[in-house]
Amino acid sequence: MVAQPTGFGRSTGDPQVRLMTKVAHMYHEQGIRQTEIADALHISQAKVSRLLKRAGEVGIVKTIVVVSPGLQTELETQLEQRFGLLEAVVVDVVGEEAEIIAGLGSAGAGYLENTLTGGERIGISPWSQTLLAVVDRLRPLRTAGAESVIQLLGGVGNSSVQVQANRLLDELATRIGARPRFVPAPGLVGTAAMRRGLLKDSTMEDVTSEWASLTMALVGIGSLHPSPLLRQSGNAVEPVDESSLLSLGAVGDVCHRFFDADGNLVRGQLDDRVVGISPADYRGIPRRVGLAGGARKHAAVRAALRGGWVNVLLTDVETARTLLS
Structure with a gap:
C-alpha cells in the first residue's frame, strides 16, 4: 500500500x-x-x-502488487485469455526434458495441495512420467482432498512397468485421502471386438460407470511419438498405427484419444481399440488439468488447448511463450 x-x-x-x-x-x-x-x-x-x-x-x-522473482503472472494471464482457460500455471524452468518434468512435478503437487478441498472425483491417466513426478513431490494432505481417484485408461501392461501405473494411482489416492479405482485391462487391445468384450465384463463396468460422474481429470498431454514409459508398458501405438495417425494429421493425444493441430478428434481403427474413457465423457469433466512441457510437446499442447482437451494448463515458460507467439 x-x-x-x-x-x-x-x-x-x-x-x-x-x-x-x-x-x-x-x-x-x-x-x-x-x-x-x-x-x-x-x-x-x-x-x-x-x-x-x-x-x-x-x-x-x-495497492501495488509486487511479483516475486520466478513467477510468470503475465504469461499465465495471457494464456488464460488467449485459450479461455480456467487457470494457467507457468513454471520458470528451462533445460532438458527431465528438468522440465521435475519442475512440472513440483508445480503439480503445489496445485493439488492448494486446490483440493474434498469431494472431488478425479480421473487420472496412468502412463504419464509427469504425473509420476507430481506424486513423488506431493505431501500427504491433512484432510481428505477427494473421494476417489479412477484410471481413465487401462493400466495393465508389461509387468516391469505396470508397477509405475499402479504406484501412480495408489500413492496419489493415499496422499490425498481418496479411494483408488483401477481399470483391470490394457489401455490398448488388438481389436475392437476385444475392447467390446472387456467393457461388458462386470468388473470393468463397476469402474467405467464412474467415468460419467468425474469432477476433475489429471492428465499428461502426449506427442505423437510415445514417451519411454508408455512404450515400455506395451500400451504404445505401433509404428504402423503411428504412420496412419500421422497421415490423418494427428499431433498429440490425451488418454490415447488423438487429435489434429486444431484439436479435432482423429477417428480411425485405433480409436475403437482404446480401453478408456470416451471423448464425450472426458469432455464432460468440469476441470480438465493437463501437465506438459518441453519442445517435443509444443504442437500437442497447442492442439490440446485449441480443442478444449484441457482447461487448466501447467507448463514451462518456453512452452508458454511458444503458445503465445
Whole structure:
C-alpha cells in the first residue's frame, strides 16, 4: 500500500483530505493499529475505518502488487485469455526434458495441495512420467482432498512397468485421502471386438460407470511419438498405427484419444481399440488439468488447448511463450 497526499478534486488544505492522508500514512506506512490511531487523533475507531476505506476509493491509497522473482503472472494471464482457460500455471524452468518434468512435478503437487478441498472425483491417466513426478513431490494432505481417484485408461501392461501405473494411482489416492479405482485391462487391445468384450465384463463396468460422474481429470498431454514409459508398458501405438495417425494429421493425444493441430478428434481403427474413457465423457469433466512441457510437446499442447482437451494448463515458460507467439 502507498499513501499519496494529493487533493483529488479538493484543496490539499481540506481538513477531510488531510485527515484521510494522515490516517492512511499512519496505518499503511507506519504500521500503527487502528485503535492506536483513534486514540492519537482523538477520533473513534469506526471513523478511522471509514477514512481508510474512503482513502482507497479516492486514490489516496493505491495497492501495488509486487511479483516475486520466478513467477510468470503475465504469461499465465495471457494464456488464460488467449485459450479461455480456467487457470494457467507457468513454471520458470528451462533445460532438458527431465528438468522440465521435475519442475512440472513440483508445480503439480503445489496445485493439488492448494486446490483440493474434498469431494472431488478425479480421473487420472496412468502412463504419464509427469504425473509420476507430481506424486513423488506431493505431501500427504491433512484432510481428505477427494473421494476417489479412477484410471481413465487401462493400466495393465508389461509387468516391469505396470508397477509405475499402479504406484501412480495408489500413492496419489493415499496422499490425498481418496479411494483408488483401477481399470483391470490394457489401455490398448488388438481389436475392437476385444475392447467390446472387456467393457461388458462386470468388473470393468463397476469402474467405467464412474467415468460419467468425474469432477476433475489429471492428465499428461502426449506427442505423437510415445514417451519411454508408455512404450515400455506395451500400451504404445505401433509404428504402423503411428504412420496412419500421422497421415490423418494427428499431433498429440490425451488418454490415447488423438487429435489434429486444431484439436479435432482423429477417428480411425485405433480409436475403437482404446480401453478408456470416451471423448464425450472426458469432455464432460468440469476441470480438465493437463501437465506438459518441453519442445517435443509444443504442437500437442497447442492442439490440446485449441480443442478444449484441457482447461487448466501447467507448463514451462518456453512452452508458454511458444503458445503465445
